[in-house]
Amino acid sequence: MSDILGLINLQCPNTMKELSAKRPLASEPFGAKFRLMDFALSNMVNAGIDTVGLILPFHSRSVLDHVRSAKEWDLARKQHGLYYLPMDEEDEIVNPKEGDIYSYYKNLRYIEAGQRRYLLLSGCDVVANINYEEVLHFHRKHNANITLVYKKQEADCPGEGYVLKTKSNGHVTGMKKAENVKKDENLFLGAVLMDSDLFLRMIRRANFGGKWKFFNEVLADNVENLRIFGFSFKGYAKRINSIDSYFQSSMDMLKLENWREIFHQDNRIYTKIKDEAPAKYMEEARVTNSLVANGCIIEGIVENSILFRKVRVGRNAVIRNSIIMQNTNIGEDAVLDYVICDKDRDIQPEAVLEGTEKEPLCIIKHEVR
Amino acid sequence: MQRTECLAMILAGGKGSRLGVLTKNVAKPAVLFGGKYRIIDFTLSNCRNSGISTVGILTQYQPLELNWYIGNGSSWDLDSEHGGAFILPPYMNDKDSSNWYQGTADAIYQNLNFMDMINPEYVLVLSGDHIYSMDYAKMLAFHKKHKAKATVSTIQVPLSEASRFGIMNTDPNLRINEFEEKPAKPKSTLASMGIYIFNKEVLKEYLIADAKRKDSDHDFGKNVIPAMLNDKLPVYAYPFEGYWKDVGTFESLWQANMDLLADDPPLSLNDPNWRIYAGNHSFPPHYVGPQGQLQSSLVGEGAAISGKVSHSVIFYNVVVEEGAKVTNSVILPGTVVEKGAEIDRAIIGERCRICAGVQIQGTNTKVAVYGNDETVKAETKGKGA
Numbered sequence: 037m038s039d040i041l042g043l044i045n046l047q048c049p050n051t052m053k054e055l056s057a058k059r060p061l062a063s064e065p066f067g068a069k070f071r072l073m074d075f076a077l078s079n080m081v082n083a084g085i086d087t088v089g090l091i092l093p094f095h096s097r098s099v100l101d102h103v104r105s106a107k108e109w110d111l112a113r114k115q116h117g118l119y120y121l122p123m124d125e126e127d128e129i130v131n132p133k134e135g136d137i138y139s140y141y142k143n144l145r146y147i148e149a150g151q152r153r154y155l156l157l158s159g160c161d162v163v164a165n166i167n168y169e170e171v172l173h174f175h176r177k178h179n180a181n182i183t184l185v186y187k188k189q190e191a192d193c194p195g196e197g198y199v200l201k202t203k204s205n206g207h208v209t210g211m212k213k214a215e216n217v218k219k220d221e222n223l224f225l226g227a228v229l230m231d232s233d234l235f236l237r238m239i240r241r242a243n244f245g246g247k248w249k250f251f252n253e254v255l256a257d258n259v260e261n262l263r264i265f266g267f268s269f270k271g272y273a274k275r276i277n278s279i280d281s282y283f284q285s286s287m288d289m290l291k292l293e294n295w296r297e298i299f300h301q302d303n304r305i306y307t308k309i310k311d312e313a314p315a316k317y318m319e320e321a322r323v324t325n326s327l328v329a330n331g332c333i334i335e336g337i338v339e340n341s342i343l344f345r346k347v348r349v350g351r352n353a354v355i356r357n358s359i360i361m362q363n364t365n366i367g368e369d370a371v372l373d374y375v376i377c378d379k380d381r382d383i384q385p386e387a388v389l390e391g392t393e394k395e396p397l398c399i400i401k402h403e404v405r
Numbered sequence: 406m407q408r409t410e411c412l413a414m415i416l417a418g419g420k421g422s423r424l425g426v427l428t429k430n431v432a433k434p435a436v437l438f439g440g441k442y443r444i445i446d447f448t449l450s451n452c453r454n455s456g457i458s459t460v461g462i463l464t465q466y467q468p469l470e471l472n473w474y475i476g477n478g479s480s481w482d483l484d485s486e487h488g489g490a491f492i493l494p495p496y497m498n499d500k501d502s503s504n505w506y507q508g509t510a511d512a513i514y515q516n517l518n519f520m521d522m523i524n525p526e527y528v529l530v531l532s533g534d535h536i537y538s539m540d541y542a543k544m545l546a547f548h549k550k551h552k553a554k555a556t557v558s559t560i561q562v563p564l565s566e567a568s569r570f571g572i573m574n575t576d577p578n579l580r581i582n583e584f585e586e587k588p589a590k591p592k593s594t595l596a597s598m599g600i601y602i603f604n605k606e607v608l609k610e611y612l613i614a615d616a617k618r619k620d621s622d623h624d625f626g627k628n629v630i631p632a633m634l635n636d637k638l639p640v641y642a643y644p645f646e647g648y649w650k651d652v653g654t655f656e657s658l659w660q661a662n663m664d665l666l667a668d669d670p671p672l673s674l675n676d677p678n679w680r681i682y683a684g685n686h687s688f689p690p691h692y693v694g695p696q697g698q699l700q701s702s703l704v705g706e707g708a709a710i711s712g713k714v715s716h717s718v719i720f721y722n723v724v725v726e727e728g729a730k731v732t733n734s735v736i737l738p739g740t741v742v743e744k745g746a747e748i749d750r751a752i753i754g755e756r757c758r759i760c761a762g763v764q765i766q767g768t769n770t771k772v773a774v775y776g777n778d779e780t781v782k783a784e785t786k787g788k789g790a
Binding site: 067107295298299305306307329345 | 439440441479668674675680681682683685687688689690691692693694695696697698699700701702703704705706707709711718719
């Protein structure tokens, strides 16, 4: 039995409304096969964590459909395994969407019943293959109360985020919310390892104290009186907080070393199994620098693109710099450049759809008014 | 628990001797096929898609990998409360020190107690060696409609090949009046596919009788069906039409893989109403590099293609490096084809390393074959079967 209890908050606000109005960020497709939540879930399972709670977003249908019994993550167990932690109907009114403390407070029972020394809390908006066993060693070595996982930014990272100030040994001396995260700043990746008891005490106290936000109203206030350490994650990690970061991170996967690090090392990323056939390239296919999932049938030209499961590319169609989600059909002679196409779409023959690198064109399922 | 109407018994003990290095450590039904599958996936998927949820799998030769692969049958949806996948190895009982299955009929005979435990009305006997999609529910309906005691699934074969099969003659209503196993001079081209449906009680009676006969080969085609015909039982020939391949040799295995590459292949792997299920490995979508070229090919998950691949079947986790060329070939999982290596008309085993500069060239009548875990350097070339 693992010493760590897993808790994943799937209520990250969806910052990619252009793609879908209702789908939670956790369910956004990524990497030609996966959903964003797969990273958080698989990283926990790979660290030997056998009990994981999922705090469900308000629109949870896509999450439930994806995870189901959690068999693919080996969490369909007689004891322990996966726990769905749904919100009640009235909570949507009580809980301002930007706060997470109430969501944790509602689920303290899960943590008490779990009876593990440590709690690993994670969000679902980061693309990374993180070895949490290393994080636990780090946490113990420093006899920390709380360990926060961060990534020192290699470039400016537009959009708000929490940044940590650390001493050379990792001791966190300050944390703040930044409007825009700059190069060389330590961006918090949303993963917190701490004593379960400490978490319980903190959340109870914060909830009675009328606080909403765990990071800036609780953790930040405890920097001086607790031993809070920052674990510097050295691998690939990108936070998805906009169409821009989603597109960039997707395209990062077209570099062989990133693809190998994220998806093809001993610790795998798991996702829902679909039993599609291997991808089929027809005689006229011409594909370069792309990720192609099972179930695809390709007759056209594909460059610098990501094709999810069961995408059909018609004869003479040209797809460049694009992300085509599952079960979408690209008609003959269609031309797509810098397009993000939602799942189950049918692009007509001869369609010409063009976005730009700065502003990819999103083809989505429109709601009829 | 609801009663099982039809129990499937899959004969999966085949040694597949003619597949040489490819069956060195695995039974023939576990041989890899089509970029993702093993041969037995087709039979197991047919069961699942035909609504048959209780399947006995009779293993014998090199069962380890096959048993591991099948597990509890969950990959084929067979892990249900009112059904299941049951691995049935030969029994070791008190009477004989070893009861290796003596023939197809003997294999079923040795599992009569399993059949009694499930107690179905009908027993469907299948082979785990064939590649085809078939709705067994239609065959069962045919069996019931004709009030047959036994039904043999049949397919038309070219006269030149007929002497490899069990060949039968029927009356206009498809009732079989003659059955000859591998006749030297075939009288028709209606061949048995080695697929039978029996009424369970009738099957039991004939298997017990057959087991007592010292002169019997304990084989369905040679002994059991002829005995039933001899007793004038109603035995019918179900006419199957479609793709059906017994991949017994390197060339037929290679050809069956190549058959998948046609734009409109005779056997579809992409039919949403007839999915072919297989064990899954959680590998990512495959990667095509900036210099990659792919034509008329199937590519599995986790592969990284930076070279030129045409008219080939590439399994999961295969790496084809820049400047390498793979043509008309089948590359099994985990193999690396290094820079500048060239492969044409070959089957390359799992986890091989085809070193830079190596050239492997087979022909349509003699495909080049390498077993698992081989390192093929320019000077050691020629070790292949």
